[in-house]
Amino acid sequence: MTATKPLVTDGVIAVIIPAFNPGIELLQICMALLKEKFSIFLVNDGSADTAIFNRLSKLPITVVHHAVNLGQGAALETGITKALEQGSRYFVTFDADGQHPVEAVADLVNTLVKQDVDIVFGSRFLAREGRASLPFAKRVTLKIARFFDGLLTGIWLTDSHNGLRALNRRAAQALHFTENRMAHATEILWLTRRNRWRYHECAVTVSYGKRAQHPVKSIEIAIDLILRKIIS
Amino acid sequence: MTPIQLVLLFSLCTAFFLYWKLFQNRFLNRLMLLAVFVVIVLFVLKPSISTRIANLLGVGRGTDLVLYLGIVIMAFVLLLMYSKIKKLEEMVTGLLRQQSLKKNDENNAE
Numbered sequence: 001m002t003a004t005k006p007l008v009t010d011g012v013i014a015v016i017i018p019a020f021n022p023g024i025e026l027l028q029i030c031m032a033l034l035k036e037k038f039s040i041f042l043v044n045d046g047s048a049d050t051a052i053f054n055r056l057s058k059l060p061i062t063v064v065h066h067a068v069n070l071g072q073g074a075a076l077e078t079g080i081t082k083a084l085e086q087g088s089r090y091f092v093t094f095d096a097d098g099q100h101p102v103e104a105v106a107d108l109v110n111t112l113v114k115q116d117v118d119i120v121f122g123s124r125f126l127a128r129e130g131r132a133s134l135p136f137a138k139r140v141t142l143k144i145a146r147f148f149d150g151l152l153t154g155i156w157l158t159d160s161h162n163g164l165r166a167l168n169r170r171a172a173q174a175l176h177f178t179e180n181r182m183a184h185a186t187e188i189l190w191l192t193r194r195n196r197w198r199y200h201e202c203a204v205t206v207s208y209g210k211r212a213q214h215p216v217k218s219i220e221i222a223i224d225l226i227l228r229k230i231i232s
Numbered sequence: 233m234t235p236i237q238l239v240l241l242f243s244l245c246t247a248f249f250l251y252w253k254l255f256q257n258r259f260l261n262r263l264m265l266l267a268v269f270v271v272i273v274l275f276v277l278k279p280s281i282s283t284r285i286a287n288l289l290g291v292g293r294g295t296d297l298v299l300y301l302g303i304v305i306m307a308f309v310l311l312l313m314y315s316k317i318k319k320l321e322e323m324v325t326g327l328l329r330q331q332s333l334k335k336n337d338e339n340n341a342e
Contacts, residue, residue, distance in 0.1 A: 043332075064336045070325055078329045082336065178322055227314060 013038045013109055014088035018075030019096035020045040022052060029094075030059055032102045038092075041083045043075040062086070073177040073184025080172050091172045095163040104204045108166035111202040118171040118197035119188075121157050122164030126203035133205050148222060153189035157201060161185045164204050171197050183224045240276045244269065 015038045019026060026042075033040055040061035044053050046069035057063045064082055066075060080091050090109045094100050104122060111120045124142070125131055134142070142161060149160040165188070167175065174195050179187045192199055248269045255261040275282045275298065282294025291297045 062336070064332050066332050067328055070328060074325050074329070078332060081329065082333060085333075178318065180321060180325055 012089040013092065013105065014041055014080075014083035014086070014090065015039070015092050015094050015105055016041045016043070016076055016079035016083060017094045017096050018043045018045055018072045018079065019047065020069060020072070020075070021047045021049065022096040023098070024052065025098035026052060026096050027055065029096070029098060029100075029102070030056060030061055033094075033105070034059060034061070036102060036105065038105060039083065039086065039088055041079040041086075042096075043079045045069050045071070045075040071180035071184075073187065074180040076184065077175060077177050080167070080175055084169070084172055089169060091167040091169075093163060093165045093167075099206045100164050101205060101207070104164050104202075105166075107204065108164060108202050111200055112166045112168060115200040116198070117200045118168050118195075119192060119199045120166040120202050121159070121199065122162045122204035123157065123159035123201045124162060124204060124206055125158040126201060127205070129205050133207060148225075149186050149189055152186060152225060153193055155189045155193055155199070157189070159201075160189060162204070162206070164206075166202075171195070179224065181221070181224070183221050186221075186225050237276055241273065244272060244276070 015033050017026070017029070017040065019042060030040055030042070040059075042053075042056060042061055042063045044050065044063060044065045046066045047053070050065075053063055053065070062082060064078055066078065076093055079093075083091055090112060092105045092108055094105065100122075108120050108122060111117075124134055131139070142159060146157060146160045150156040162185075174197075175188075175191065177184045177187055191197070248265065251265050252262065255265060275294070279294055282298060284294075286292065286294045286297035289297065291300070
């Protein structure tokens with residue numbers, strides 16, 4: 001991973017964080033992101049306890065609240081819509097659970113600018129330290145998901161279910177999910193293909209704490225996607 | 233008339249009247265409903281008809297034919313329902329998003 005300075009100036013990079021019942025670590029994430037002069041768009045996706053959001057709203061960040069839980073894809077779209085309104089130029093999607101390193105934001109945007117693409121996908125498989133951070137079961141699930149996504153969308157990434165992505169305005173404006181929940185990771189590949197977005201991958205590391213997605217959940221997502229493919 | 237015919241006829245009539253009421257001011261729906269109702273009632277009262285059709289199609293018994301067709305129709309109805317739910321979900325999401333963003337704008341204006 002490169003530790004180069006972002007090629008772009010302050011305020012034009014929006015970091016979009018969907019949060020559903022986030023832990024206290026979100027506070028640290030936001031502080032670290034603010035230090036880098038990123039604009040933060042936090043979407044409270046209908047969390048039961050809003051105490052943490054009250055604390056967060058004292059920081060110079062934008063907090064949008066969903067009245068009910070709509071899902072991560074829907075929350076991302078809300079955050080991106082808001083960031084577009086505010087005139088941001090680059091849009092980075094970021095998880096609220098502390099798995100994503102703050103340095104990844106600059107890496108992704110740098111790749112977006114340098115490679116002159118519309119969307120950059122973070123990949124845990126491009127760098128050795130990224131691969132090494134993955135538990136075995138997770139690695140296998142991700143490889144299966146990647147194969148499945150490749151078959152469904154024709155876009156073969158090394159790591160298709162990574163929450164870290166960067167979009168330019170062109171991609172952000174066209175982004176519209178019909179899959180509200182986790183299946184949006186595959187839908188974004190469909191969108192990439194349909195809209196002919198130029199895309200690139202960028203190496204990122206992810207650290208795993210206690211909150212990882214249960215493998216059974218992946219099967220549910222797969223069924224959602226197959227049904228969807230049949231209908232549309 | 234056998235007991236099963238009575239049971240089926242009674243349930244069919246109930247369903248028919250409920251749908252009839254539901255389809256108020258919808259002439260085409262009522263017409264289709266009536267057609268389906270007449271065919272099913274005919275099949276219940278005269279099972280030999282369905283058996284004759286079944287034999288024409290290479291199926292042994294009329295009841296088997298009805299079962300096969302029923303499963304196919306059910307599958308389509310399920311898909312239809314699923315896509316309707318999807319559409320509703322999209323609509324609700326759009327509405328909620330609009331409301332969330334509007335509320336955020338209002339809070340900033342204060």
